[in-house]
Amino acid sequence: MNKLIVSPSPHVHSGDSVQKNMYGVLLALVPALAASVWFFGLGALIVTLTSVLACVLFEHLIQKYLLKKPSTIMDGSAAVTGLLLAFNLPTNIPLGLIIIGAAIAIGMGKMSFGGLGQNPFNPALVGRVFLLISFPVQMTSWPVPIAARGAYIDAVTGPTPLSVVKEGLAAGRPFSELTAEIPSYLNLFMGQMGGSAGEVAGVALLLGLGYMLIKKIVTWHIPVAVVGSIAVFTGVLHLSDPQAYASPLFHLLTGGVLLGAFFMATDYASSPMSKRGMLLYGAGIGIITVLIRIYGSYPEGVSFAILIMNAFTPLIDKYIKPKRFGEKPAVQKA
């Protein structure tokens, strides 16, 4: 007989692992990737491939040669960051910029804090916002969907629905008139609009979220809180003046709200641990997003909103604890 193992309980494990969760996220992003390739063709392929490879390579190099530890790229988290970074970039962005973005995302956003689980900010967003601030022109020119499928750098570009509406409303034009110049809600939901590689197709992102919920990779709290708070906030504004403020559905379907709510805000390390904390954090993201969109200079705002709330995560975790058993007052019958 073998030597008996003696260890404390529990003696069984769920079989869950870091890899399962990370590869699960990658799988959940496949529909959005397919939509991206459908709408933006060659550019989408080049951007995602470059970003994923660059992120994985940077992590491997940093871990192995700088930190002199075993490489961690097989856990899948570097690939997730790479894919999410790509999804937040326009599909005509030059290779050099992608590589800079990947270096910032992995190097500064993740590894400098100690790697997986330690990053206070979503690494992909750190990369994206760095690029947005440093290269605003390249980061805000958007290839038009389908028509530009065969091209990469020289793809025909056009305005995004969000910028059309933002500028239109700023110029005092009524919202009902502007809706004629942008795709229908159905087309917005299907993803037929200009925008970052992976953010356009709401339907694909929703599928991915469904998969993550079934597989228990994430819970509903953050996505619902983000989407719900944006819907409520913009809904109130829209009702107060339907012509001066865009409709809630428009806000939700454009500018990467769903990508942000489902995949970026739910990053494990940079989001709160308790359900109540998650709801507060999600609501914070929604509110800040709307404030930026309505009063700020950027048409979108989800990325900044998530990064701002990332910064509040430690505070939220400190003060908002999970609901305890027995918190509900006991009803003792007389």
Added chain:
Amino acid sequence: MLKTFSLGGVHPAENKRSANSPVEVLPVPPVVSIPLAQHIGAPAQALVKKGDEVKVGQVIAQSAGFVSANIHSPVSGKVAKVDQIVDASGYRKDAIIINTEGDEWVEDIDRSAILVKEITASPEAIIKKIGEAGIVGLGGATFPAHVKLSPPPGKTCDVLIINGVECEPYLTSDHRLMLEKGEELLVGIRLLMTALNVKKAIIGIENNKPDAIAHMEKLASEYEGVRVQPLKVQYPQGGEKQLIDACMGRQVPSGKLPIEVGAVVHNVGTAYAVYEAVQKNKPLIERIVTVTGLSLARPANFLTRIGTPISVLIEAAGGLPDDTGKIIGGGPMMGKALTSTEIPVTKGTSGILLMPQPLASRKPVDPCIRCSKCVSVCPMGLSPYLLMPLAEKAIWDRAEEENIMDCIECGSCSFTCPSSRPLLDYIRLGKAKVGQIMRSRTATA
């Protein structure tokens, strides 16, 4: 929607391989070893010495206080010695070793199978009898049963909850008991209700035992005030606080006992032992033990005399599989890994589980990825990811603030963690330490 408890919980693979194996009576072994500490509280004091002749059912060790329990001889024969043996805890503890001769019982024990339904004993007499018979919580907690039947002054009980949940994977002894001894069990419940002076009893059974639910529902219809509550399969539903919450929607406050919300919980095995003690005058000398495991040839449920070495049970279930890497006393979530096959069955042994390699070994530990899954599954609403480093770094005051003492050691957090972190190992350590600090504080205050 089926009822269950409100917070957290997990659903490990059930693997109830022995669910359809009727209880078999295991032959009386040639030698038994009976530890004096097989219940929570003070170890019993031996009343016999080497060379003494004993009969089945004779008291051989006496309860050493209010929270303690008598121990009766499970066999007839001669005391070989009173010595130290390694028990389930892995330490050497005092035990009485008896060489079996024949099977001669104390005269006034009713060994017939005739059901005695009529209850004549007064509440006081029932509680006294339960104390004398050495009955402890048979679900595995081994808390002396008579203590739970004597509510502290000022507290009243209005509902008796009977735990037929058997939420631990693999184990089936309670399941078989409900199917095979349902009538006796119900009389036992009636006895407990009489002792506690309550009008209502709820038998909680998880939905993975539909036959037991149906059977008990049919039988219970003839007993006023007793009803069956089917429950959604969810671990750790057998935890007292979780079961009360699931059955009645009452949550026992932190640091308090079930009586605080008017409930007392007993296991089905305990209720059956109460029947035998009060109606048949039979003390606790045997119990049903599930012997199971993924590689075991013949998973079974044995009616086993206390003190039987587990090697005898394993042999009877088809022998120790070659790939055995771990032997567990109890279920896989809360059971104890045993150090040898010579450890005896005690009152709290609900099962013997043989874990094959490689399942017996733990997976390598990864860093915490802050996935918050441990928080989601904790039935007490704690933050295991936070408690572990606090215990690791010995920051006891913070651990106390984070309510480490609320932990019921169910293991759901460690079970779930994708990084396979040994959360409960450290939380247990922290509980021991914080408990010590809290006690010394009340002692000096």
